[in-house]
Amino acid sequence: MTELIQTLWPWSAFVISLAIGLLIGLERERSPAAKAGLRTFSLVALAGTIGALLGDRTGQPWLLAAGLLILGGMMIAAYLRGEEAEDPGTTTIAAVVVCYGLGAMIWYGLYDIAVALAITATALLYFKTELRGASQRLSRKDLVSILQFAVLSFVILPVLPNQEYGPYHALNPHHIWLMVVLISGLSLVGYAALRLGGHRYGTLLTGFFGGTVSSTATTLAFARNSKENPHLTGIAALIILIANLVVLLRISIVIGVVMPGLWLPLSSMLLGGLLAGSAFVYLLWRRQEERPAPPELVVANPAEIRSALSFGGLFALVLFAAAWLNDVVGKQGIYAVALISGLTDVDAITLSSLRLYELGNLGTKQTAATILIALLANIVFKCAMASGISGLALARQILPGMAAVAGGLAVAWWLI
Structure with missing residues (x-):
């Protein structure tokens, strides 16, 4: 599996990033109050990989950080303009930040850790009710x-x-x-x-x-x-x-x-x-x-x-x-x-x-x-x-x- 990924690099990096974005986005699509779903999270993961690629190839690592700031600002602005007062959207914003970071990790070859973290993040999002009940x-x-x-x-x-x-x-x-x-x-x-x-x-x-x-x-x-x-x-x-x-x-x-x-x-x-x-x-x-x-x-x-x-x-x-x-x-x-x-x-x-x-x-x-x-x-x-x-x-x-x-x-x- 590792040899296959390395052979198809860099295309495989974007494929894995897309899969991670779809996984997290699929869970967020279930939430009516969430302003990000399948398409948004897929694009966010791809943006993380693109930011890491550009920073790596141009020698400008600030490009990756700049992309994160832009995405975070856009998500916060989307929620500030929204009408749903019951959900401040902090969970989805945090998920977007994590998804962007996972996309960047894929480019740097940390795909095993990134996939494991993506599954963990999705589980945390999905089991919201159970986790809240457990804490209570x-x-x-x-x-x-x-x-x-x-x-x-x-x-x-x-x-x-x-x-x-x-x-x-x-x-x-x-x-x-x-x-x-x-x-x-x-x-x-x-x-x-x-x-x-x-x-x-x-x-x-x-x-x-x-x-x-x-x-x-x-x-x-x-x-x-x-x-x-x-x-x-x-x-x-x-x-x-x-x-x-x-x-x-x-x-x-x-x-x-x-x-x-x-x-x-x-x-x-x-x-x-x-x-x-x-x-x-x-x-x-x-x-x-x-x-x-x-x-x-x-x-x-x-x-x-x-x-x-x-x-x-x-x-x-x-x-x-x-x-x-x-x-x-x-x-x-x-x-x-x-x-x-x-x-x-x-x-x-x-x-x-x-x-x-x-x-x-x-x-x-x-x-x-x-x-x-x-x-x-x-x-x-x-x-x-x-x-x-x-x-x-x-x-x-x-x-x-x-x-x-x-x-x-x-x-x-x-x-x-």
């Missing part, structure tokens, strides 16, 4: 937490030193905080999806998004719901099992991001547990004669500064303890840490074991065993918690499913 459903606290996540990612992370400190050189502030950003980001995506519509789509998505945010919180919440409303026991069991299957998906994503070289062997182990658990969830789903709507799941925003600091501290502690015990008593040391820390949090020990693998302290089989022990400890803890809160009715439904997950994980690990 988020509370002030949610928006503050999103801003806090931005601070975690773009303010704190860049200034942290990227070097090892402490005994065993196990503590790297930049690496630790990067893992905090990764886990908080994954959880925040699930939290936002849960807040924006997960409850409206029933059991499967409630369990999926609940597990993305916090499988422990989801297990606790629905164990309580099962105790208070015994007729919801079947639905509660399904949601708890689904949420805990999502833990395996989360870990697979984390491994793929942090240590891609280990993704295949470790994900094969996780896949064993996922397949075994999914088969049981399917059977349990088929046995449900009645599927009432699940109660709303209320969880804390995972991107809050306090939550991030708590996970960062836990991760640093687990990382140091694992490195120390690995040095003192060998591989059994990290297995002990996995057993203890896995009771409440699998992410921290997973990241710690990946870090030790990177430092050469663990092999593939030992890293997989560490994650397996943490997962098994986590499964036992959640089964005990759910059974202790809700009683035998819930326990009879979740214990076989959790046992299936544990058995699938163990068999798959043995085959690594």
